[in-house]
Amino acid sequence: MPYPYPVVPETITVHLGAPGESARNVVVPFAQYIKNVASHEIYPTWPESAIRANILAQISYALNRVYTEYYRSRGYDFDITSTTRYDQAYVEGGDIFENISRIVDDIFNNYIVRQGSVEPLFAQFCDGVRTRCSGLSQWGSVDLAEEGMTPYEILQYYYGGDINLVMNAPVGGNVASYSGRPLRRGDAGNDVQTLKRQLNRIGKNYPAIPALDDSFVFDGDMEEAVRIFQQIFNLAQDGIVGKATWYKIKQIYNGVKQLSDLSSEGLTISELQRRYAEELRLGDSGIGVRTVRFYLAFLGYFLPELPMISLSDDFDQELLDAVYTFQRLYGLTVDGVVGRETWNALQTAYRKVLAELPEDYRQFAGEVYPGRFLVRGDRGEQVALMQERLNQISREDETLPSLVVDGIFGPATQQAVLTLQRQLGFDPTGAVGPVLWSQIITLGEEY
Numbered sequence: 001m002p003y004p005y006p007v008v009p010e011t012i013t014v015h016l017g018a019p020g021e022s023a024r025n026v027v028v029p030f031a032q033y034i035k036n037v038a039s040h041e042i043y044p045t046w047p048e049s050a051i052r053a054n055i056l057a058q059i060s061y062a063l064n065r066v067y068t069e070y071y072r073s074r075g076y077d078f079d080i081t082s083t084t085r086y087d088q089a090y091v092e093g094g095d096i097f098e099n100i101s102r103i104v105d106d107i108f109n110n111y112i113v114r115q116g117s118v119e120p121l122f123a124q125f126c127d128g129v130r131t132r133c134s135g136l137s138q139w140g141s142v143d144l145a146e147e148g149m150t151p152y153e154i155l156q157y158y159y160g161g162d163i164n165l166v167m168n169a170p171v172g173g174n175v176a177s178y179s180g181r182p183l184r185r186g187d188a189g190n191d192v193q194t195l196k197r198q199l200n201r202i203g204k205n206y207p208a209i210p211a212l213d214d215s216f217v218f219d220g221d222m223e224e225a226v227r228i229f230q231q232i233f234n235l236a237q238d239g240i241v242g243k244a245t246w247y248k249i250k251q252i253y254n255g256v257k258q259l260s261d262l263s264s265e266g267l268t269i270s271e272l273q274r275r276y277a278e279e280l281r282l283g284d285s286g287i288g289v290r291t292v293r294f295y296l297a298f299l300g301y302f303l304p305e306l307p308m309i310s311l312s313d314d315f316d317q318e319l320l321d322a323v324y325t326f327q328r329l330y331g332l333t334v335d336g337v338v339g340r341e342t343w344n345a346l347q348t349a350y351r352k353v354l355a356e357l358p359e360d361y362r363q364f365a366g367e368v369y370p371g372r373f374l375v376r377g378d379r380g381e382q383v384a385l386m387q388e389r390l391n392q393i394s395r396e397d398e399t400l401p402s403l404v405v406d407g408i409f410g411p412a413t414q415q416a417v418l419t420l421q422r423q424l425g426f427d428p429t430g431a432v433g434p435v436l437w438s439q440i441i442t443l444g445e446e447y
Helices: 030-041 048-067 098-107 138-146 151-159 190-205 220-232 243-257 287-302 317-329 340-355 359-367 381-394 411-424 434-446
Strands: 011-015 025-029 111-114 163-166
Touching: 011 030, 025 030, 030 048, 030 098, 048 098, 048 111, 048 138, 048 151, 138 151, 151 163, 190 220, 190 243, 220 243, 287 317, 287 340, 287 434, 317 340, 381 411, 381 434, 411 434
Parallel strands: none
Antiparallel strands: 011 025, 111 163
């Protein structure tokens, strides 16, 4: 099971000034950043319980900025600023106290969460003398430590009894949530499902945005919801989720959920559950693996550098070798793991080859998966071919309704697709992806 909470980034990008101010960005190892902040926010002579409580607040504050992409969703190219007017103090090249350095090394991958929530708490704090806030009082924490309170008790005093500490969180790359590839009608995957959930939550505050199902397919309803969102927030109304729309959705979602606020609505683990694994690797099995094999098997016909592979549900040595070769060929990290980068490259390569099919293969092009999910509302020759094949299957299967071959993916066609999906044990999405397409074409030819 994947780790359910956010990981601690290896590095954090700090803007050496106010958000809109012309200033340099510096990339700093996360633990080193916290050491610098702590050495300029608090005193090394304070009781250790107070120091630890303050450092945990500083860690959580910074992680909240990273996790919510607070600044990046507003068009900036950094994670946090160096000024206390907006964030917490960071002084480039500043001195670091030895005992603070030791404590940070011990707890840099621990942070605060609200019970039942996943995101790092926006652990607001202030000095408690010159400035006061609803969060932790730095000087007040000293008094509590001297009274014998533990770091956790100090944090509970300021942030409430309903907090937990995530301990020894894994460290990973600081990876942007936007994959770099625009999402549009016919796309599918975890990112699509995430967007649907975010749009549904935004829709509670902006009811003009229609409610969407929880599937992983970018269908016509989602395209319309995206257009309405874009209209509301003055974006190009193309129904495509590019970088600008992706981060605007994230910004508004964070805003309505108050994820960058001490009184956050919170994110639950169930809200973040992914239908499919983030990564596929040797030993895995299932429809995700079969989909990868489908793409690589097709590419193997036209790219001599790639080995020919069979279709199955297993990530075996044959598939591993093909993934290694594909990753080398496309300049990717050669690790044999199909993560987001390799998955996107597979789809891009497939569509490129499909668009450039040799003349000898043109007559068969209509039977090749079109490179995008077919969804309700689609029209054209490929929909007509799918309807023909479904009718051929229905002659041997009375449960499958007969269709009018009109090239229109309407309710009747969707119902036939749903019926076949249930029979084959696929997710009943009513949309036709690469594996179901190949099954429809193959079964239709057999009948």
